[in-house]
Amino acid sequence: MIIEDPTDPAEIGYDDERILMIGDWWQKPHSQLENETLSSVGFDWKGDSILTNGKGLFQGACSSPGHSLEVVTVDRNRRYRFRIINTGTLHQLAFRIAQHRMHIVEVEGQLVEPLEVDYLELSPGQRYSVLVTTDQSPGDYWMNSVPRYLPMDNVTGPSILRYVGGVETLEAFDLPVASSLPSFPLEKNNWVTAQLTSKFSARRPMPSQPDLTLVFEIGSSINNVSFAPPAPGELPLLEYAYQRRLPANQASRWIDLGNNTVVDIVLQAIVNDVGICDSHPWHMHGHGFWELGSGSGKFEDGLAETPAAPVFRDTSVLYAYVDPEEQGRLVEGTPCGWRHIRMLTNNPGLWALHCHMTVHVMKGLAVAFGHAGGLIRSVGSGLSAGTFGCCNHTTHEQSAVTDRQGRISVSRILRTYLLHHPTS
Missing domain, CATH: 2.60.40.420 (Cupredoxins -  blue copper proteins)
Incomplete structure (x- = not known):
């Protein structure tokens, strides 16, 4: 749409x-x-x-x-x-x-x-x-x-x-x-991404400092964990978030980021278990983020200058900074590229950050994060165990655009869009 x-x-x-x-x-x-x-x-x-x-x-x-x-x-x-x-x-x-x-x-x-x-x-x-x-x-x-x-x-x-x-x-x-x-x-890794600048950055100013920094090492899994939805018979993941509880299975757990928190996320590529460093397009549900930079090897603070007018988007590529001829012969776990992004948790709910390559998300290259659990009560029931938000390429609030049966309301989408984007 x-x-x-x-x-x-x-x-x-x-x-x-x-x-x-x-x-x-x-x-x-x-x-x-x-x-x-x-x-x-x-x-x-x-x-x-x-x-x-x-x-x-x-x-x-x-x-x-x-x-x-x-x-x-x-x-x-x-x-x-x-x-x-x-x-x-x-x-x-x-x-x-x-x-x-x-x-x-x-x-x-x-x-x-x-x-x-x-x-x-x-x-x-x-x-x-x-x-x-x-x-x-x-x-x-x-x-x-x-x-x-x-x-x-x-x-x-x-x-x-x-x-x-x-x-x-x-x-x-x-x-x-x-x-x-x-x-x-x-x-060419990073193509022209670093040359893109926001036209109206003042309309959506980026917070100057993070409250929290998360580092995700991404190879065959994320920090050695492959995401999996709760098993049949368990509570929906969204209900766990509302209750501020974690599933027993570590692979189904979500990260509570708190409300209105400025979060820096470092997507750190590492060589996977078959000696390959993959490129990944990372997509965030329910929020956008500011791109701060990318580079080869292992991320360290200060490796890249913060752009004066960073682009606010929802899908960013983590590039593989390796010689293509060496793919398949690399040492597992070696850092091989990074992407640095910043987000603000201002859209209550439970959301996903995942690789947008279907085969990778099927194998668990995803994390779930949430905030403001008390504001998502209205969709805490009547959902399947695996539900934690739709991949709809928008920044609209899930709880505000669906009814209890999960039906999409276009009028609610528009009202929520205007609520969260009054100047866009």
Whole structure:
């Protein structure tokens, strides 16, 4: 769901907008992938296709006639806002439009100072808005999405940008020759993340000092614990939070952060049990956070300067700062990259911080945190044992947007949004 800000066209400066949802795709049922992930078979780490708005072409046993690439139509000499969303399961993707530059203007709902780039890079769960000026000769132009940091055996995700009234030179029903598609530079940890700055940081000022700092070492688990929901027959996790109690199983426990607490979180990557340092997109429910920096090796205070206008977002990539050729031969437990973020616990409830790669969250790369237990009484019953909030890519209060049966109320969403974001 996209909530339109009526001031955005004038504030940002664009004539119209387009939405592009890009993501990886497997030619297997989800149930089969899930069963393989949790069995000795293991997860299939290489997807079969990259889709754009649900469209793509696959050459293989599962290919079907009549399918086509996505075609996005535009008028010449106009400025478009492209809302680009990685809806995938696993792969971080790079996106590029042939012969068109892009200016990043929004990151996960927050306006940023325009930053010119020739390609975009986004992980599962991340959302960017870019401005694109259609000032080229009328015709067709390739758009392309490719995997980053994790290969897919030469899989690409082509789509077509088509000027209305131009000559249609590109074929949407055939996979193009790879050499005709926009290419990309070598992978670069942290991409341009450090260059992004908030446009209206005064509207959401970042607290200057933390009250609490948490360090999560992330390899095959988090601090040697893989999260698991309470077992059948136990209380819902949300009810444990309301009662300020902890489940007996350590893997199901939540962290009480207190209300209106400024919390610094250090996401510290370490080499996992198969000698690999993974990149992870970390997503926070119910809150956003300010990005403070990232780097290689082990985090130490003072490694990076605090940005003057840090971006407030909800999904951030923990990069693997290692030589790709050494993956699989690294020493387990070795620090190999970090991400530093800051949050304010101002949205009562029980929430998750988790890796947005589905296979990783299924294996327990998640933590639950909560605060202000007395304010979540109204949703303390009628929920399943595993409930601790929805992954809805918003900063809305769970207890305020659902009734006792868990039904979503759009009016409550809007009221809660205005309550927590009066200046946005």
